[in-house]
Amino acid sequence: MALSLSARNVVKRYGGVTALSNANLDVNAGEVVALIGANGSGKSTLSKIINGVVVLDGGQLLLDGQFMEFSSPQAAKNLGISTVFQELSLIPQMTVAENIWLAREPLKRGGVIDRKMIREKSDALLNLFAGTYKSSLHPDVTVTSLPPDEKQIVEILKAVSFDPRLLILDEATASLDSRQVERLFELVKRWKQEGKAIVFVSHRMEEIFRIADRYSVLKNGVTVGTGAMKDVNTKDIVSLMVGEESAENAVERKKAVAQNLSGSSVELDVNELRTDFLKGLTFQLHKGELLGIGGLKGQGQRDLLLALFGDLKYTGSINFSGELVHFKNTRQAMNKGVALVPGERAKEGLLFIRSILENLLLPSWGEYGFPTRMRKARESANRIGSTLNLKMAGLDEPVTGLSGGNAQKVVIGKWLLRNPRLLLLDDPTKGVDVGTKAEFYRLLARLCADGLSVLFYSSDDEELLGLCDRVLVMHDGNIRQELFGETLTKSNLVAASLGASRESMQ
Amino acid sequence: MNKHQWQTFTLHNPYLFSLLLLVIITLVNLFVQPDMFHRDTINNNMRVFLPLILLAAGEAVVILGGGIDISVGSIVSIVNVILATQVGLQGNPQKMYLMMGFVLLVGMAAGAINGFFVAYMRLQPIITTYATSFLYAGLALFILPNPGGGIPQSFSSFYRDTTPLGLPLAFFIIALILLAWGFVQQTRYGRYLSAVGGKADAAYETAVPVSAIQFSTYVAAGLMAALSGIAVTMLVSSGNSTTGDQLTLSSITAVVIGGTTLSGGVGGVAGAMIGAVILGLIKNIISFANIDTWWQTFVNAAIIVVALAAPGVINLFRRKR
Numbered sequence: 159m160a161l162s163l164s165a166r167n168v169v170k171r172y173g174g175v176t177a178l179s180n181a182n183l184d185v186n187a188g189e190v191v192a193l194i195g196a197n198g199s200g201k202s203t204l205s206k207i208i209n210g211v212v213v214l215d216g217g218q219l220l221l222d223g224q225f226m227e228f229s230s231p232q233a234a235k236n237l238g239i240s241t242v243f244q245e246l247s248l249i250p251q252m253t254v255a256e257n258i259w260l261a262r263e264p265l266k267r268g269g270v271i272d273r274k275m276i277r278e279k280s281d282a283l284l285n286l287f288a289g290t291y292k293s294s295l296h297p298d299v300t301v302t303s304l305p306p307d308e309k310q311i312v313e314i315l316k317a318v319s320f321d322p323r324l325l326i327l328d329e330a331t332a333s334l335d336s337r338q339v340e341r342l343f344e345l346v347k348r349w350k351q352e353g354k355a356i357v358f359v360s361h362r363m364e365e366i367f368r369i370a371d372r373y374s375v376l377k378n379g380v381t382v383g384t385g386a387m388k389d390v391n392t393k394d395i396v397s398l399m400v401g402e403e404s405a406e407n408a409v410e411r412k413k414a415v416a417q418n419l420s421g422s423s424v425e426l427d428v429n430e431l432r433t434d435f436l437k438g439l440t441f442q443l444h445k446g447e448l449l450g451i452g453g454l455k456g457q458g459q460r461d462l463l464l465a466l467f468g469d470l471k472y473t474g475s476i477n478f479s480g481e482l483v484h485f486k487n488t489r490q491a492m493n494k495g496v497a498l499v500p501g502e503r504a505k506e507g508l509l510f511i512r513s514i515l516e517n518l519l520l521p522s523w524g525e526y527g528f529p530t531r532m533r534k535a536r537e538s539a540n541r542i543g544s545t546l547n548l549k550m551a552g553l554d555e556p557v558t559g560l561s562g563g564n565a566q567k568v569v570i571g572k573w574l575l576r577n578p579r580l581l582l583l584d585d586p587t588k589g590v591d592v593g594t595k596a597e598f599y600r601l602l603a604r605l606c607a608d609g610l611s612v613l614f615y616s617s618d619d620e621e622l623l624g625l626c627d628r629v630l631v632m633h634d635g636n637i638r639q640e641l642f643g644e645t646l647t648k649s650n651l652v653a654a655s656l657g658a659s660r661e662s663m664q
Numbered sequence: 665m666n667k668h669q670w671q672t673f674t675l676h677n678p679y680l681f682s683l684l685l686l687v688i689i690t691l692v693n694l695f696v697q698p699d700m701f702h703r704d705t706i707n708n709n710m711r712v713f714l715p716l717i718l719l720a721a722g723e724a725v726v727i728l729g730g731g732i733d734i735s736v737g738s739i740v741s742i743v744n745v746i747l748a749t750q751v752g753l754q755g756n757p758q759k760m761y762l763m764m765g766f767v768l769l770v771g772m773a774a775g776a777i778n779g780f781f782v783a784y785m786r787l788q789p790i791i792t793t794y795a796t797s798f799l800y801a802g803l804a805l806f807i808l809p810n811p812g813g814g815i816p817q818s819f820s821s822f823y824r825d826t827t828p829l830g831l832p833l834a835f836f837i838i839a840l841i842l843l844a845w846g847f848v849q850q851t852r853y854g855r856y857l858s859a860v861g862g863k864a865d866a867a868y869e870t871a872v873p874v875s876a877i878q879f880s881t882y883v884a885a886g887l888m889a890a891l892s893g894i895a896v897t898m899l900v901s902s903g904n905s906t907t908g909d910q911l912t913l914s915s916i917t918a919v920v921i922g923g924t925t926l927s928g929g930v931g932g933v934a935g936a937m938i939g940a941v942i943l944g945l946i947k948n949i950i951s952f953a954n955i956d957t958w959w960q961t962f963v964n965a966a967i968i969v970v971a972l973a974a975p976g977v978i979n980l981f982r983r984k985r
Contacts, residue, residue, distance in 0.1 A: 231868065232871040246866070247869040247870050249859045252858055252862060260867070261856070270850045300672045
């Protein structure tokens with residue numbers, strides 16, 4: 159039966175955060191609809207509402223013209239809605255066949271699972287991608303031992319194994335190689351002809367243009383545009399995602415940063431840096447420069463920062479203040495004056511139940527001798543606290559009591575106590591209030607003026623545009639583009655994030 | 665064997681290491697106790713091991729499903745005191761059968777309380793069952809404040825002397841459980857269990873009834889604890905409200921020695937039962953090896969530590985290569 163599904167004015171809140179405020183999506187049998195949006199625009203949330211994993215707070219879902227309410231994934235599944243999850247819904251310890259047929263195992267008499275049938279059916283499914291596997295992917299291998307691309311394929315096969323009427327592909331191509339993507343697209347075309355409806359969520363602009371018939375663009379939880387793919391080009395889509403360039407920039411531009419860099423020396427010279435994910439990065443960072451790193455989440459930014467901090471194995475050469483270094487652990491990096499403000503403040507940045515004092519001094523206790531000279535330690539902590547304008551009831555209060563912004567100041571403060579020469583920032587303003595952000599920008603400007611070099615990854619494009627004179631946009635483990643001067647505009651930044659080539663933007 | 669095959673192999677046969685350990689421990693035991701394979705000795709040993717074997721089998725189901733139950737020992741105590749007080753040394757067999765049926769229900773009810781809080785109220789399993797363990801232990805103490813009571817002589821001698829086909833009764837009970845477990849593994853329920861324990865979020869997204877599965881594991885553990893309680897009562901033929909106290913941690917240890925990971929998703933009942941036998945044999949070895957009383961606990965614990973660490977060490981060496 160031909161299917162039509164439409165989501166109207168969908169609202170979803172998580173606690174105080176509104177993920178979707180007015181999201182709309184229509185999809186019909188025999189078409190591919192691309193769901194497009196930047197980080198945190200609500201794409202995944204919307205797809206999870208359609209497949210019943212999360213329950214909507216407002217708006218409605220219409221299936222074949224009928225008002226629907228999915229209380230569980232089971233309910234959606236029974237109506238023929240299937241999903242390839244971005245985070246994969248596979249059980250690592252179970253085999254490929256067990257995963258594909260989980261909860262839908264063919265049974266023999268007496269409720270016993272029909273293993274022979276499972277094996278045959280799995281073989282048939284695996285044949286869909288035959289010839290694109292690197293290792294010997296067969297039904298009885300455990301999923302945990304598979305490489306990422308084959309896990310992704312198993313997830314796709316699992317979703318199509320029960321012949322769904324609506325298939326949601328959430329970032330299904332992210333870990334596939336080009337041959338596998340080709341094969342998937344052939345299959346998608348076939349499924350389309352068979353009358354399946356397909357929702358295609360992807361960051362890769364080129365793929366969207368190849369496969370989708372229609373598009374729906376989300377921006378901050380609101381659907382800002384829908385239409386036929388043939389009527390638009392990359393530039394149109396990007397401008398929908400970016401929205402009207404607001405007259406007053408949210409971030410005050412700090413021109414003072416990094417002006418006379420031509421004269422300053424190269425502090426960090428990275429050559430062909432490779433990890434499991436990074437594909438050979440080469441760039442330079444000058445003394446006193448604030449170099450931005452942009453791009454969508456998970457394009458290797460974290461790997462880059464961790465590799466520089468000695469927390470990830472890499473190959474390639476790193477020249478740090480005129481000296482060839484290869485940090486094998488974080489201690490070596492710390493001793494050379496590298497500091498990392500990690501992405502997950504609560505998990506990696508702070509000892510959450512300990513006091514502010516302990517957190518501030520954690521990397522530098524060694525300098526206060528044994529037995530610890532507590533008075534000197536407290537003086538240092540107080541000094542850095544006042545430099546950072548840290549609002550606290552006292553040094554002995556637990557960090558849990560601090561607001562997001564103040565807690566982040568503690569993370570930065572603990573490194574500043576060590577007088578670093580290179581500061582690596584992994585999305586430092588995430589969950590930080592506006593006032594503290596402004597303070598933080600001023601602090602960065604001051605530190606750079608004092609000769610500190612900063613590598614600054616941010617998921618907030620405005621921030622990069624406002625603070626940095628040069629931004630490296632990462633995509634798929636590579637530096638996609640280096641933007642500076644006139645090329646450093648919001649549309650260029652977004653386009654490069656999506657992997658769109660520069661030509662398609664002209 | 666390459667890395668992938670090895671991973672798949674060990675995930676499919678998690679009890680292999682415990683089987684190896686069982687052979688080693690048995691050889692050592694044979695060395696200190698030469699008549700170990702004599703019919704009476706085996707029967708005596710298995711009779712003593714059976715309560716822990718049953719308890720570990722139930723605990724394995726919970727742990728495989730991603731939870732943990734530290735109230736099972738207290739359920740054993742409740743069952744023990746109910747039987748000892750309600751039937752009595754002079755009680756008639758009918759009453760005993762009736763009460764045996766009743767305590768099985770009690771065990772499942774206790775498990776259902778645990779399961780309700782963990783699966784539907786989403787409380788932490790370890791904290792919840794720690795709390796309910798006191799609830800159940802307190803109830804047992806209320807029922808029988810001082811050790812005493814008993815069950816009819818005929819039942820303890822039945823438990824002691826029944827050897828169908830010349831084999832200990834325990835062997836048949838173990839075989840029954842293995843058969844039942846083998847069947848469960850062939851059903852959807854078995855798959856759900858591994859899925860929920862392996863990655864509950866993914867299982868939920870795949871439309872597995874996660875909460876119902878979690879709930880059921882605690883009921884199963886409660887039932888097995890009740891069976892274990894019946895076995896203990898027949899073994900000691902008297903009541904004591906602290907009977908099950910030391911059994912809880914032993915059952916968890918047995919499960920882990922049996923190859924079930926505490927994080928869930930890998931393992932099973934067979935390994936746990938092997939683990940329980942291993943723990944029993946270790947105690948046996950110590951009592952026959954004339955080890956100074958002061959050192960017994962130490963030696964016992966040291967062997968257990970080695971047994972727990974060994975699989976990890978093997979994998980470490982494989983990775984280095």
